[in-house]
Amino acid sequence: MQTITLEEAQNHLAEIIDRLTPGEEVVLTRGDKPVARIVAGPVEKPHPVPGRGKGMLTILSEDDDHLKDFAEYMP
Secondary structure, three states: OEEEEHHHHHHHHHHHHHHOOOOOEEEEEEOOEEEEEEEOOOOOOOOOOOOOOOOOOOOOOOOHHHHHHHHHHOO
């Protein structure tokens, strides 16, 4: 846990936040007393977006030559 003064935090807030790792915290002090905490949030997992791959796949329904490879699996 890192401790910095409120004045230093005001001058370098963006850099302080950028350096934090998930779950890490910084305590802000005024004088010698803690007055606030900055806690980095967890990294969120990316969520799939429906339709993102639209147009990337072409299905040829009239391709009977390749269906022969799957004849044993078809009813």
